Amino acid sequence: MGHQPASETNVQRVLGVSDGSLYPAFHKLEHRGWIRAHWKPSENNRRAKFYSLTGLGRKQLEKETANWNRLSAAISEIVQLKEA
Amino acid sequence: MDIEQWLYSLPLRLRSFFYPNQVDQEMKEELREHLEQQIRENIAKGMSPEEARRSAMRAMGGIAQIEQQCRDARGGSVLRDFLQDLRYGFRQLRRSPGFSALAILCLTLGIGANAAVFSWLEGILFRPYPLVAHQEQLFAVAGTVPGKRIDLLSWPDFHDLRRNCTLCEDSFVSTIAGSTLNIGDHAEVTTGSIVSANYFDALGVHPILGRGFEAGEDVGNDAHPVVVISYQMWRNRFRSDREIIGKTQRLNNVPHTIIGVVPEGFHGTFVGRAIQFWVPVSMQETFGSGGYKLEDRGARWIESYVRLKPGVSRAQAQQQISAIAARLQTSYPATNRGRSIGLWALWQTPFNHAGELLPSFEVMVAVVAFVLLIACANVGNLLLVRSFVRRHEMSVRLAIGASRGRLLKQLLTEGLILSALGTAGGFLMAYWCRQLVTMLLSVGSGKAMYLPGAIDGRVMAMSAGICLVVTLIIGLVPALQTRHLDVAGPLKAESGGVVGVRSRGWIRSGLVIFQVCLSFILLVGAALLLESLHRIRTTSPGFSTTSVAVTGVSLVVSGYDVPRAKTFQNELIDRLSGLPGIESAAFAAVTPLGYAGYPSSPIAVDGYQPSPNEQPEVEYNQVGPRYLATLGIPLLSGREFARSDDEIAPLVAIVNRTMMIRYWRGQDPVGRRLQVKGRWARVVGVVADSKYESIGETPKPFFYVPLRQDFVMEPDLNIRTTQSLQSTLAAVLREVHALDQNLALYETITLQEQVNRAASPQLVAVTLVSTLGGLALLLAAVGLYGVMSYSVAQSTRELGLRMALGADAANLLRLVISRGLRLTAGGILFGAVAALALTRLLGQLLYNVSPHDPVVFGLALAVMTTTAIFACLLPAWRASRTDPARVLRA
Numbered sequence: 025m026g027h028q029p030a031s032e033t034n035v036q037r038v039l040g041v042s043d044g045s046l047y048p049a050f051h052k053l054e055h056r057g058w059i060r061a062h063w064k065p066s067e068n069n070r071r072a073k074f075y076s077l078t079g080l081g082r083k084q085l086e087k088e089t090a091n092w093n094r095l096s097a098a099i100s101e102i103v104q105l106k107e108a
Numbered sequence: 109m110d111i112e113q114w115l116y117s118l119p120l121r122l123r124s125f126f127y128p129n130q131v132d133q134e135m136k137e138e139l140r141e142h143l144e145q146q147i148r149e150n151i152a153k154g155m156s157p158e159e160a161r162r163s164a165m166r167a168m169g170g171i172a173q174i175e176q177q178c179r180d181a182r183g184g185s186v187l188r189d190f191l192q193d194l195r196y197g198f199r200q201l202r203r204s205p206g207f208s209a210l211a212i213l214c215l216t217l218g219i220g221a222n223a224a225v226f227s228w229l230e231g232i233l234f235r236p237y238p239l240v241a242h243q244e245q246l247f248a249v250a251g252t253v254p255g256k257r258i259d260l261l262s263w264p265d266f267h268d269l270r271r272n273c274t275l276c277e278d279s280f281v282s283t284i285a286g287s288t289l290n291i292g293d294h295a296e297v298t299t300g301s302i303v304s305a306n307y308f309d310a311l312g313v314h315p316i317l318g319r320g321f322e323a324g325e326d327v328g329n330d331a332h333p334v335v336v337i338s339y340q341m342w343r344n345r346f347r348s349d350r351e352i353i354g355k356t357q358r359l360n361n362v363p364h365t366i367i368g369v370v371p372e373g374f375h376g377t378f379v380g381r382a383i384q385f386w387v388p389v390s391m392q393e394t395f396g397s398g399g400y401k402l403e404d405r406g407a408r409w410i411e412s413y414v415r416l417k418p419g420v421s422r423a424q425a426q427q428q429i430s431a432i433a434a435r436l437q438t439s440y441p442a443t444n445r446g447r448s449i450g451l452w453a454l455w456q457t458p459f460n461h462a463g464e465l466l467p468s469f470e471v472m473v474a475v476v477a478f479v480l481l482i483a484c485a486n487v488g489n490l491l492l493v494r495s496f497v498r499r500h501e502m503s504v505r506l507a508i509g510a511s512r513g514r515l516l517k518q519l520l521t522e523g524l525i526l527s528a529l530g531t532a533g534g535f536l537m538a539y540w541c542r543q544l545v546t547m548l549l550s551v552g553s554g555k556a557m558y559l560p561g562a563i564d565g566r567v568m569a570m571s572a573g574i575c576l577v578v579t580l581i582i583g584l585v586p587a588l589q590t591r592h593l594d595v596a597g598p599l600k601a602e603s604g605g606v607v608g609v610r611s612r613g614w615i616r617s618g619l620v621i622f623q624v625c626l627s628f629i630l631l632v633g634a635a636l637l638l639e640s641l642h643r644i645r646t647t648s649p650g651f652s653t654t655s656v657a658v659t660g661v662s663l664v665v666s667g668y669d670v671p672r673a674k675t676f677q678n679e680l681i682d683r684l685s686g687l688p689g690i691e692s693a694a695f696a697a698v699t700p701l702g703y704a705g706y707p708s709s710p711i712a713v714d715g716y717q718p719s720p721n722e723q724p725e726v727e728y729n730q731v732g733p734r735y736l737a738t739l740g741i742p743l744l745s746g747r748e749f750a751r752s753d754d755e756i757a758p759l760v761a762i763v764n765r766t767m768m769i770r771y772w773r774g775q776d777p778v779g780r781r782l783q784v785k786g787r788w789a790r791v792v793g794v795v796a797d798s799k800y801e802s803i804g805e806t807p808k809p810f811f812y813v814p815l816r817q818d819f820v821m822e823p824d825l826n827i828r829t830t831q832s833l834q835s836t837l838a839a840v841l842r843e844v845h846a847l848d849q850n851l852a853l854y855e856t857i858t859l860q861e862q863v864n865r866a867a868s869p870q871l872v873a874v875t876l877v878s879t880l881g882g883l884a885l886l887l888a889a890v891g892l893y894g895v896m897s898y899s900v901a902q903s904t905r906e907l908g909l910r911m912a913l914g915a916d917a918a919n920l921l922r923l924v925i926s927r928g929l930r931l932t933a934g935g936i937l938f939g940a941v942a943a944l945a946l947t948r949l950l951g952q953l954l955y956n957v958s959p960h961d962p963v964v965f966g967l968a969l970a971v972m973t974t975t976a977i978f979a980c981l982l983p984a985w986r987a988s989r990t991d992p993a994r995v996l997r998a
Contacts, residue, residue: 042169043146047139048177055182057116066141073138080112 050075058084124182135178143168176509189514193521200522207494208526210890211487215530215578217883218483220537221476223571224561227538228545229469231562232379233455233462238562239374241312242415247422248457249279249412249429252450253725258458259708261410261449263389263402265436266304269412269449272432275425276414278310281326282377283411284460285395287359287385298341300359300385301376302395307386308336308370310415311377315368317342318353326389329400335359336368336386338375359385361667362394375558377413379454380461380549382558406443406710411459414451426451445723461559465545467953468873474949475633475880478626482887484578485619487526488585489891492616493898495586516587523583531575538563538571548875552868588615613899617931620888620895624935624972625942627881627888631968632943633950634881637874639964640955644867647956650798651700652740653860657827657836658699660854661844664821673821676847678751680825681732683843689831690839694735695815695823700800700859701866706810712783713771726767727800727808728784730815730823736762736795738828739859746778746793753814759789760814765797767809784813803866804955826859833858873953885971888935889979896928896983907987908995917988924987928980929973936972940965 053059058081066072077085124131143164150160168174201208235243249269251259261269263281270279281304308320315336325332335357337346346352356363364387376383392409393400401407416425433449455462495502502515510518542561550557661680663673677695684693698706706727718724733751736743744765753760761782768777777791797807815823829836837856844851864871900907907920915923947959957964 043142043167044139044169044171044174045177047135047142047174048181051135051178051181055117055120057113060116066145070141070144071137072141072145073134078116080116 053081056084057081120182125188128188131182132175132179135175139168139171139174170509173509176511180511189517190521193518194525196518197522197525201525204494207490211490211526212529212533214483214486214490214887214890215527216533216537217887218480219527219530219534219571219574219578220541221479221534221880221883222574223531223534223538223563223567224541224544225469225472225476226567226570227542227561227563228559229473230564230567231542231560232465232545233469235562235564235566236379236454236462237311237375237377239311239313239371240377243454245277245416245418246454247414247416247425248452248454248459249414250450250452250458251408251433252448253723254446254721258450259447260408260459261412262405262408262443263392263410264405265408265444265449266410266412268436269429269432272435273414273425273428275417275420275428277417278306279412279414280304280307280310281389281410281412282307283409284378284381284383285387287395298384299378299381300335300387300395301378301383302389302392303386304389304412308368310413313370313374316371317350318366318368320368321386321388328390329402330362330391330393332388332390333362333364333394334367334388335364336370337366338382338384339370339372340382341384342369359387360394360664362391364391378411378460379457380557380559382556405440422451422453446721447723461549461557464869465549465559465872467951468869468876471633471873471950471953472876472880474946475630475877478630479880479884479887480574480578482623482626482884482891484581485623486887486891486894487578487582489616489619489894491523491582491586492619493894516583519587520579520583523579523581526582527575527578530578531571534571535563535568538567544876545872548872549868552871553865585615585619616895616898620891620931621935621938623888623891624932624976625939627884628936628939628968628972629943629946630877630881630884631971632939632947632965634874634878635964635967636947636950636954636957636959636961637870637877639957639961640953641867641870641874643956644803644870645864647803649700649803649863650741650796651859652828653863654858655828655830656739656859657829657833657856658824658859658862659827659837659840659856660822660824662822662852662854666848666850666852668821670819670821674816674819677732677815677823679847680843683846684827684840687839687843689829690836691828691830692734692738693825693827694738695732695825696735697730697815697820697823699824699826699862700739700798701802701862706800709785711771714781716771724771726811728761728811728813730818730820731812732815732823735812735826736793738826739798740828741798742796744794744796745776746791748793749812749814754816755819757817759784759787759817760792761789761811762793762795763791763811764795764807764809766807767811768794770809782811784811789813789817803863804952870953870955885975889975892928892931892976892979893983895931896924896980897986899927900924900983900987903987904990904995907990908992911990912992912996920988920990921984924984925977925980928976928984932973932976936969939972940969943968 050059050061054061054075058078059075060078060081062074062076063071064074146164146167147157147160150163151157155163237243237246240246249261249266251261251265253259260283266279266281270276273279281302283302285300285302287298287300303321303326305321305323305326308314314320316339318336320336321334325334337352337357342348342352349355352366352369355366357366358364370386375381376386387395389402392402401409414425416422429449429451433444433447436444437447452458455466457463505515505518506512538561542563545559545561546557549559661676663676668676681693681695684690698704706729708725708727710723710725712724716724731749733749733753736748746762749760749762761784763771763777763782768774771777772780776794778793780791781788782791783789795812797810799805800808800810825840827836827840831839833856837853840856841853844853910920910923943965944960950959
């Protein structure tokens with residue numbers, strides 16, 4: 025995940041989260057060992073911090089994604105059941 | 109978090125701990141880079157630079173809060189936060205030194221009082237014997253008789269106990285014995301113990317020089333004149349002589365071979381005294397009175413202890429020992445009928461000074477807890493005032509991103525600093541007070557006592573626990589305040605208050621009421637104890653106190669034998685009786701209310717049928733002619749002893765009133781028979797009851813026998829005199845020296861002094877409780893003063909308004925004082941109710957005073973109210989000086 029200094033994403037609009045609140049989240053993920061940070065020159069030749077997923081992070085992501093898929097599948101099944 | 113995660117996060121944690129500034133810098137750079145990129149993108153979309161910046165900032169959110177959240181997200185911040193809080197807390201304390209000093213002083217007094225009492229409990233009751241391992245497995249052993257609770261054991265009984273107690277790892281004897289120690293040409297009185305040969309082994313104390321006793325050294329009559337001496341005696345008397353072993357020392361005029369020196373810090377096993385020497389049981393006759401007792405099952409003089417095997421409980425051991433005692437009863441009915449044997453925890457040991465201090469300590473534990481609570485309430489109040497002052501600071505901290513949890517942590521850290529400093533001060537205080545009980549009791553009892561406090565791991569742990577509790581209490585009080593804080597708070601104008609109705613004033617008022625309540629309880633307690641002490645000292649013990657002097661003559665040390673002693677005693681009484689100012693003089697074996705116990709004897713009375721399990725046994729005293737007249741004990745019937753009641757005359761006895769009622773059903777027993785120690789004596793008189801062992805005792809049967817018919821070598825000499833103690837002493841000394849230049853007098857005191865000494869446990873309790881009560885009163889006064897000053901300072905606008913509307917200084921003075929008194933009255937009300945319920949816990953410390961004595965409650969009320977008025981005076985005076993023009997303009 026090469027971090028692009030985020031412009032407003034869908035997520036942010038939907039959840040009403042400010043740009044700045046990404047950073048505490050990044051720092052927390054970094055401390056859990058799920059992402060790693062590197063300082064690299066940015067487009068305009070300033071130092072910028074780039075985050076990438078670690079092996080551990082990928083595993084965690086897969087786990088969480090699987091979890092999420094199961095959960096959302098279950099929920100949408102319930103919702104559809106109701107509609108039916 | 110698993111290991112793999114640690115591998116990632118540990119370097120990050122370490123880095124942010126050791127290079128916090130650099131990490132912080134990088135984070136700021138990261139956020140700035142984000143912002144600038146956003147601005148560039150906005151410009152690219154066609155916004156003006158100004159607009160691009162504003163839009164980017166809005167999207168970003170509060171920078172300061174995000175920075176703080178990032179810091180919080182980083183690990184390793186707990187310790188750093190704590191250190192930061194510590195630094196900040198110290199800076200806060202330095203900034204308001206008056207507040208800090210007052211708060212720390214309050215906590216030092218509160219925590220110090222607790223630490224001191226714990227150290228006494230530890231050193232005197234729970235771990236009384238330094239250098240002795242596993243004291244929790246040691247238990248005191250004594251005999252029990254129905255009716256009279258405690259009696260000692262005889263040596264044969266002890267031997268059977270030791271042989272048959274399989275649950276005991278070991279049992280040993282340690283009976284206290286006074287001795288005269290001959291050093292060069294003068295004699296000194298010192299305290300030693302008569303011990304079984306296994307004593308040092310059972311305790312696990314090993315002499316640093318020489319050896320302890322060997323098996324067999326406790327057998328025989330005066331067969332082994334060997335002595336182990338204390339470190340103190342070795343250092344002071346023998347100048348740390350390394351060649352001391354094998355030298356001889358005269359004790360009670362008998363040369364003893366010194367065989368060992370115990371390690372420094374071992375003071376024997378008698379709570380209250382530092383024992384100076386130890387001799388084996390076989391030397392009993394040299395150090396005790398009443399002849400050779402090792403083969404006499406009826407002679408009870410053994411103070412003993414057992415060490416239970418690991419894992420054995422007191423109840424289990426007691427069961428076995430009771431069974432042993434029951435077997436002894438059937439085997440030896442003549443001496444052991446009705447007798448059992450009991451086990452006591454060390455702090456309940458029935459035959460040393462632990463028991464008499466126990467009630468005082470129980471009260472003391474409650475009292476210091478009160479003082480601590482009052483101190484906490486005071487500091488809580490101070491912090492509350494400061495949290496008002498610091499509302500701005502707190503709001504600003506919230507505004508720049510501190511979470512409420514973080515503020516709470518900060519407040520708790522500040523509380524911790526205060527209580528930790530208070531605890532350190534408290535330890536210092538406890539350390540200084542280590543010997544306070546020793547001093548008080550030595551002064552009170554006229555004896556060199558040894559009752560040190562011990563500051564060991566357990567006392568430290570206890571105090572640390574208190575420190576944490578205090579931290580929570582005083583940290584959370586101001587935290588209650590920050591709950592109401594909001595970011596906009598500090599900008600609101602200070603509103604003019606009204607005395608006493610400020611919002612949240614109830615916490616402060618509540619704390620003051622609480623303090624007054626606790627102080628009032630302590631005041632009542634102190635006053636009750638004071639009144640008891642007064643009554644003990646002024647109640648008639650049944651004999652004259654002020655006009656009677658007591659002394660003793662050193663006949664044993666000077667080598668007198670029985671016939672010489674008898675002649676000397678008669679000649680001295682004759683000489684003294686002729687002196688001006690001396691009305692009468694008489695010898696008696698035991699002085700009332702002293703430490704020396706009375707002998708007792710099984711008795712039989714014609715026509716009195718004891719119940720099957722009862723073995724009537726009554727205490728008595730051996731007294732000379734004219735003893736009753738000398739002490740002023742009223743004779744109800746019959747006659748006193750005369751000089752003609754001697755060895756060759758028929759045995760006679762005088763009984764007291766309670767004995768007459770119990771054994772002769774109230775009929776005058778003069779002329780009837782009384783069996784004492786198996787021999788029949790004729791009752792020749794009846795006397796009124798008096799106090800024998802303690803002022804607090806209830807009347808008990810007692811009788812007297814003539815000294816000549818049951819002789820002791822060194823009885824006390826009682827003198828009824830109209831002269832002062834000094835001139836009496838001089839006259840007695842002159843007459844004694846006229847008879848024999850080599851004799852010396854023991855301490856000479858009046859019987860009143862003896863009564864005062866008997867009250868020494870009460871004296872300790874009174875001194876400590878009234879000191880702490882005074883302290884509590886002072887703290888409560890400071891608390892009340894603080895609350896009133898603060899509410900006056902907060903209400904200047906209201907006061908000014910009242911003044912402008914025509915109130916004069918006197919009105920305002922009354923307003924403030926009546927507000928203060930309302931708080932006080934609330935506290936006194938709660939305090940009085942609590943005191944009515946609590947004072948009965950003073951129990952046996954009270955003498956002839958009802959725990960609900962109205963005079964005492966009235967006195968406490970007066971003292972509390974007066975103190976409250978004084979505490980309110982200064983704030984009230986300040987209120988009355990309010991300048992209406994100035995405060996209303998402001």
